[in-house]
Each structure stands twice: as C-alpha cells, then as structure tokens.
Amino acid sequence: xxxxxxxxxxxxxxxxxxxxxxxxxxxxxxxxxxxxxxxxxxxxxxxxxxxxxxxxxxxxxxxxxxxxxxxxxxxxxxxxxxxxxxxxxxxxxxxxxxxxxxxxxxxxxxxxxxxxxxxxxxxxxxxxxxxxxxxxxxxxxxxxxxxxxxxxxxxxxxxxxxxxxxxxxxxxxxxxxxxxxxxxxxxxxxxxxxxxxxxxxxxxxxxxxxxxxxxxxxxxxxxxxxxxxxxxxxxxxxxxxxxxxxxxxxxxxxxxxxxxxxxxxxxxxxxxxxxxxxxxxxxxxxxxxxxxxxxxxxxxxxxxxxxxxxxxxxxxxxxxxxxxxxxxxxxxxxxxxxxxxxxxxxxxxxxxxxxxxxxxxxxxxxxxxxxxxxxxxxxxxxxxxxxxxxxxxxxxxxxxxxxxxxxxxxxxxxxxxxxxxxxxxxxxxxxxxxxxxxxxxxxxxxxxxxxxxxxxxxxxxxxxxxxxxxxxxxxxxxxxxxxxxxxxxxxxxxxxxxxxxxxxxxxxxxxxxxxxxxxxxxxxxxxxxxxxxxx
Numbered sequence: 272x273x274x275x276x277x278x279x280x281x282x283x284x285x286x287x288x289x290x291x292x293x294x295x296x297x298x299x300x301x302x303x304x305x306x307x308x309x310x311x312x313x314x315x316x317x318x319x320x321x322x323x324x325x326x327x328x329x330x331x332x333x334x335x336x337x338x339x340x341x342x343x344x345x346x347x348x349x350x351x352x353x354x355x356x357x358x359x360x361x362x363x364x365x366x367x368x369x370x371x372x373x374x375x376x377x378x379x380x381x382x383x384x385x386x387x388x389x390x391x392x393x394x395x396x397x398x399x400x401x402x403x404x405x406x407x408x409x410x411x412x413x414x415x416x417x418x419x420x421x422x423x424x425x426x427x428x429x430x431x432x433x434x435x436x437x438x439x440x441x442x443x444x445x446x447x448x449x450x451x452x453x454x455x456x457x458x459x460x461x462x463x464x465x466x467x468x469x470x471x472x473x474x475x476x477x478x479x480x481x482x483x484x485x486x487x488x489x490x491x492x493x494x495x496x497x498x499x500x501x502x503x504x505x506x507x508x509x510x511x512x513x514x515x516x517x518x519x520x521x522x523x524x525x526x527x528x529x530x531x532x533x534x535x536x537x538x539x540x541x542x543x544x545x546x547x548x549x550x551x552x553x554x555x556x557x558x559x560x561x562x563x564x565x566x567x568x569x570x571x572x573x574x575x576x577x578x579x580x581x582x583x584x585x586x587x588x589x590x591x592x593x594x595x596x597x598x599x600x601x602x603x604x605x606x607x608x609x610x611x612x613x614x615x616x617x618x619x620x621x622x623x624x625x626x627x628x629x630x631x632x633x634x635x636x637x638x639x640x641x642x643x644x645x646x647x648x649x650x651x652x653x654x655x656x657x658x659x660x661x662x663x664x665x666x667x668x669x670x671x672x673x674x675x676x677x678x679x680x681x682x683x684x685x686x687x688x689x690x691x692x693x694x695x696x697x698x699x700x701x702x703x704x705x706x707x708x709x710x711x712x713x714x715x716x717x718x719x720x721x722x723x724x725x726x727x728x729x730x731x732x733x734x735x736x737x738x739x740x741x742x743x744x745x746x747x748x749x750x751x752x753x754x755x756x757x758x759x760x761x762x763x764x765x766x767x768x769x770x771x772x773x774x775x776x777x778x779x780x781x782x783x784x785x786x787x788x789x790x791x792x793x794x795x796x797x798x799x800x801x802x803x804x805x806x
Contacts, residue, residue, distance in 0.1 A: 332568075410569070411492060422549055441469040615647075661708040
C-alpha cells in the first residue's frame with residue numbers, strides 16, 4: 272500500500288519565521304528561503320538557554336520567557352469579556368498586571384477588584400500563538416506551576432488555526448495538554464475534544480504523598496501524531512487516545528484523522544470561576560493567584576506517516592444470560608475504587624462509603640454534596656447500538672423513604688443521556704424497577720449506568736441487587752458486531768414481547784398510584800434539600 276508521508280518542516284516553513292529559534296532567545300536560524308541568518312528576538316535582553324535534545328525530534332520553536340516582556344513574535348494577547356465561555360468570571364486583558372515576564376518566567380495573574388457597583392470583578396491573562404506559531408503534529412513540552420485556590424482554573428491547550436474548517440467547537444477539535452482545578456491541585460487532566468455529537472476522552476494524573484502541582488514546577492507534554500495522542504507528566508505516560516471522530520450531527524463521519532489533520536496553536540490562560548471549578552470563595556487567596564510558566568518547547572519528527580486507519584472500538588459482549596451488566600448479581604465482592612465493573616465515586620462535597628456484601632450493593636451516604644452525582648455508583652463500557660432496544664431492571668430499597676436518580680450516560684460522547692435522569696423512590700421494602708430504552712443516537716461502545724444519590728434529602732443508606740441490562744431488539748449493526756444470529760435476536764425479541772405482555776397488567780395497576788405519589792414525593796424531597804441548603 273502506498274505510504275503517505277508529510278514532511279513536518281516543509282509543512283510549517285510558511286508559518287514559522289525561525290524553525291529552531293527561541294522566541295525569547297538568540298541563535299543561528301534559517302529563514303524561509305533556507306539560508307542561514309542570525310535570528311534575534313525582539314526582546315533584546317533575552318538570555319540564551321541550552322535546549323535539551325529529544326531523540327527522533329528536532330526543535331521547531333520555543334520560548335524560555337527570558338526577556339523583559341512578552342515576545343509578540345510568538346504570542347498575542349487574547350482579550351475577552353467576562354462570561355466569554357464556560358460562565359467564567361474573569362476579563363482577559365492586555366494589561367501587564369495580568370500578563371508579564373519576570374526572572375525567566377511567564378506570569379499569568381488573576382486579580383480581584385471591585386466594579387463601579389461594588390461587586391467583585393476579576394481580571395486575568397490569556398495568550399495564544401495563533402497565526403504566529405501554528406503547526407501540525409509534534410511534541411509540546413511545557414514546564415509550569417499552577418495556583419491553588421477555589422475557583423482558579425489554569426490551562427495549557429490547543430485550538431485549530433482555522434476553527435471553521437470542520438465547523439465550530441466541538442467539531443473543530445480541541446487538545447487540552449493540562450488543566451487543574453484550584454481546589455484539588457494534586458490532580459491534573461489531559462483531554463481530547465471532538466465531535467459532533469461532542470465527544471471527549473480524558474485522562475487524570477494524581478500526585479501522591481501530599482505533593483501538589485501548586486507546590487513545585489512540573490513538566491506537562493503531549494505527543495501528537497496522525498493516528499494517536501499521548502499525554503505525559505514529568506515523563507510518565509498517563510493517557511492515550513487514538514479513536515476520535517468529527518461530523519455534523521446526523522451525518523457521516525469526516526475521514527479519519529479529522530479534525531486533527533490541520534494546524535493548531537498553543538494557548539495559555541488562567542480562568543477564574545466557571546461551570547467546572549466553581550466560583551472563588553472566601554478561602555481563595557488572590558495574592559498567590561498566579562500561573563507560572565518556565566518554558567514552552569515544540570518539537571517535531573522529520574516526517575509523519577499520515578496513512579492511518581481508525582482502530583475499531585471494542586464492544587462488550589453480553590454474559591451467557593444476555594446481561595450486559597457485569598457482576599450485576601453482586602456475587603463477586605469486588606473493590607469499588609477501580610475501573611473494573613462497578614465503581615463508587617464522590618464529587619462536590621459528597622461523602623460516603625460503599626461495599627458489596629451478601630449479593631447486594633450497599634451504599635452508605637454520609638453527606639449529600641451539592642450535585643446529584645456527588646454520591647454515585649457507576650458501571651461503564653456498555654455497548655449502546657443505534658436502532659436497538661434495551662431493558663434495564665434492578666431491585667432497590669433504603670433504610671427510609673428517599674430518592675435516587677438512575678440514568679445511562681455517555682461519558683465520551685458529551686454526557687448525553689440514553690436513559691434520561693429518572694427519579695426512583697425507594698422505601699424500606701424491596702421494589703423492582705424497570706425501564707425500556709430505545710437507542711436513537713449514534714452507536715456508542717461506552718455507555719455508563721449511573722445510580723446518583725447526591726443532593727437529595729434525606730441522606731439514607733441504600734441497597735441495590737439484581738441489575739440487568741438486556742437487548743430486547745438488536746439492530747443489524749449489533750447483530751454483526753456482537754455475533755448474534757437471527758435465531759438469537761428473534762428469541763430475544765419474542766422473550767421481550769412475552770415479558771411485556773405479562774407485566775403490562777401489573778404495571779397498569781401500579782402506574783396510577785405511582786403517578787399520584789411521584790410528584791408529591793419529589794416536591795417533598797426538593798423542598799427538604801432547599802431548606803437544608805439554606806441552613
């Protein structure tokens with residue numbers, strides 16, 4: 272097969288004024304015609320820095336931030352008003368109070384002031400290399416130290432030079448090299464965004480022993496190749512992605528590896544507030560709200576093989592009894608803190624524990640948290656095939672009357688819902704709950720069953736058992752991928768029809784009572800939650 276290759280330096284020569292020059296340094300470089308010249312940064316006080324070599328790569332460009340001001344041959348300011356994106360609070364300015372270089376470091380500083388009405392007002396810094404240092408494929412290495420504090424959100428990320436090439440976000444793609452949240456500075460995230468529908472794949476890296484990314488500098492890097500991304504922290508690989516896509520919603524996918532077959536640029540910013548980290552509070556110390564960057568270095572290989580094929584996704588096969596939920600009968604007392612089968616998670620002030628014992632999943636919430644997902648038990652990896660139908664059943668009880676919510680979500684496809692968030696009212700008696708699901712969205716190999724127990728009052732213990740997700744009607748795609756014969760799928764369909772006929776009468780009897788009580792119970796729970804929140 273013919274191997275298509277791209278010569279990296281030839282690709283970027285029209286974009287780069289100096290292929291191996293540091294933005295904030297001096298050195299011998301080649302101009303666009305290939306002749307040697309003495310390239311000098313516009314920062315006359317810049318110091319030379321010895322840049323380490325990486326085997327298999329050549330340095331494309333770098334900034335060591337050794338000058339006395341921001342080098343505008345590498346970077347441009349990116350001013351935006353508050354609320355520009357993600358409900359963030361800061362105004363990004365061009366002020367040297369928010370963006371400046373000092374002692375060989377780039378400083379992006381968030382500042383808290385008051386507006387004309389006496390309300391809190393925040394300014395901060397954001398810079399980008401768009402139309403200055405754009406490139407396609409390479410290794411980006413950034414050494415940085417993040418701030419600590421509720422509501423602070425530093426980021427090292429990349430966007431395409433031409434965001435309209437495949438369409439507005441997320442269709443255009445986004446490469447998040449590093450993000451941290453100020454209230455959990457020991458954890459860093461690396462994420463790839465694409466779609467549509469919006470898909471994302473995120474890796475996390477957690478420091479142990481009380482160390483945080485705010486206590487010292489760390490090196491964050493990503494290797495971007497035509498068919499794969501790899502994320503590293505301090506040289507440790509922690510996340511790999513090779514199965515993205517992009518499309519207009521409802522249309523066929525663009526040819527792989529779109530949208531990551533175009534030039535991107537690096538940007539750095541320190542956000543304040545927003546939908547992910549939450550807003551600052553009384554504990555946030557703005558005297559130390561600085562994102563410090565030691566250097567940005569971009570390397571490339573001499574050439575890249577662009578003849579890549581998207582790997583086929585792995586689809587979970589059902590168990591012999593047709594159940595897609597593994598350990599749904601809780602016969603195995605597995606750990607709940609790993610990615611295998613069931614996983615217990617806590618977020619946003621949620622507290623509690625969980626265990627599997629005597630064929631039951633037992634959850635002991637201690638603090639409800641601020642979100643429905645603050646206390647949750649999940650199982651991911653569920654194959655959700657377009658044009659197929661499913662049935663979810665489980666039994667549940669609680670020490671006293673309470674509410675939880677169940678859903679099947681899409682953690683790598685924009686968190687859409689294949690089963691909407693649905694309240695389940697439990698009592699001290701075991702009840703069986705049943706949900707029919709018609710899958711109308713794009714096939715997803717990674718659906719996730721969620722039992723969410725956060726935010727609701729009262730905070731009472733729950734038990735769950737006999738969880739089943741069965742395919743009651745298989746699409747042609749599901750039959751092919753799962754290896755189902757026509758006889759097997761027909762038997763499944765007939766079984767579903769028989770089960771539905773038997774249960775319809777009982778369901779009809781229950782529906783009227785349930786309809787009368789559900790609204791009243793939900794209002795009671797919501798009123799209780801609001802009262803406690805006010806207290």
